[in-house]
Amino acid sequence: MEIGGWNIGPLFPMWLQTQKMITQVDISGGGIQVGNEDAPWLMYLGSNKFSGPLPLISTTVAELDLSNNSFSKGLSHFLCEAKNGSYKLEILNLGGNYLSEEIPDCWMNWLGLTVLIMRDNNLIGGIPRSMKVLTDLRSLDFRRNRHNGPFSSSSENCTKLNKIDLAENGFVGQLPAWLGMRFPILIALILRSNKFDGEFPQELCHLKDLQILDLANNTFGRIIPRCISNFSAMVKGKKVLDDDMYLYGYYYQTPERECSGMIPLSTQLQSFDPMSLQGNKFYGLPLVVNCNLGGPVPNVEYDEDESDKNEVD
Template sequence: MQRLVMLRLRSNNFSGHIPIEITWLLSIRILDLANNTFSGVMPRSLANLKALTTTVVALDIKENPFRELYEYETFSSAGRYNNDSLSLVIKGQVLEYRENAIYLMSIDLSCNGLTGQIPEEIGSLLRLVNLNLSSNFLSGNIPYKIGNLQSLESLDLSNNQLSGEIPPGLSDLTSLSYLNLSYNNLSGRITSGHQLDTLKTDDPASMYIGNPGLCGHPLPNACPRDQPAQEDPARWHEDDSTQMDFHLGLTVGFLAGLWIIFCGILFKKAWRYAYFKTFDKLYDKVHVFFVVTWSETQVHRETEGVFVF
């Protein structure tokens, strides 16, 4: 089966681990095991799928399952295409493909019970166009090497238990036209820029909903460093308490000083005489000042009256 180019076993009742022998199919281009009950971890030997890497050679005409060759036709002839079609889930919808399906390069393991991490080796499948691992129990971080998949057009990792930050390399996938990372445990700032800003422009938040730890555009919750600094209520309370203590101390000190002066005047005769003597002198000075000022004002007014007459 080394020449097998499509393996589609979706919507059956297959269970157990995904056979590692599948990764020995060097010519496989479409691997569809979705909607089964496979469990366990994803095979780490995905790099063996040579048709999904840059080492693949051009597809031979006789390897296209949609082309029929008859006994009287040679492999160099055009042959004929049959009317068969292939349904594939890509970009969030079911699409029908015919003879051009052979160029799709797709892995669909969605709707199973797969656990563990997404293997780093998936970053070596440079010709992969569609990767759908949604609705499993995958955990751990999204591999940073996923940013190497420059041919990737559709990536669906929704409804898993993935954690950590979104790899910044996703913004460099210039062919990406569909992304779904919703309903995981991802955290941190949402990667933006380049291709990611062009996806789902009508509702970009739907790509990330269900991840309470994510922040930043297009989600409504801002990242901590984006929020304006807020005064700590405890600090305000502390400042109010300090200011109140200061005013209370100032009042008590003033009253204490006033009481000491009053007691000194009351019980010390010399202080009392000095106080009233000083008060009398001050009173006399103020009285003389006002009398002189008033007299000068009157004289000035009378002088002005005579001059006018």
């Protein structure tokens, strides 16, 4: 049943509570603001006016969308006071609330999760170790929280991930080499606006299916390795289908610090929109003007033996 956008609030409708054959219901945007304990199904309840702590849910719920409400406090009650036995939950969207505190280390009963969205909250700390048991996870989205610490190895076992979005947090340190080895089908890696530093790991070039790479607003080194030519999926125009949103197209964005030098030949960079390389001092194709001087690109004779054709610094 899909009645999203209908103004059926502020009370949870009595007629819906008496239904026995419905297995899925979407009442998002319904203006419901009654206490969440009165709702018999906690499925697609996004964009309402629910508030207070997160409720406990039935072990039989498969998809739960509580996004864009006013839930607050921490996640311990929801995750750690779970009923005995594993939950069947596959998709959990808690984005756009006022959740706070650290994410508790209580993921052992949530083994079926494939999509986990906690963006736009006030969560702090790092990624808990027990998340390594979420081996079926495909999409991990912690964008716009207050997370910190290094890129945790907790996600190293989540080898089915298609999307990792940790943007706009306070993560620090170098990106681990295993990031390019453990996620063979990764499509989107979004780490913008953190405090990552160090050099661009060569191992990231093993991500042959990568279509979205956003490392902007960090403090990575100035070397862009030639092996980025392995990112061939970026220029094939494939449509990216994600479980919590539809992402079309692709882009590569260089970190927002001033890089310089000749753009490597025989790489996918020649296929990119010149606008994606703005704000640097590059020269060479695909640029038609010199980014540094604002004039035409110099007539450069590319020698196959030149060492600077392999990288931009």
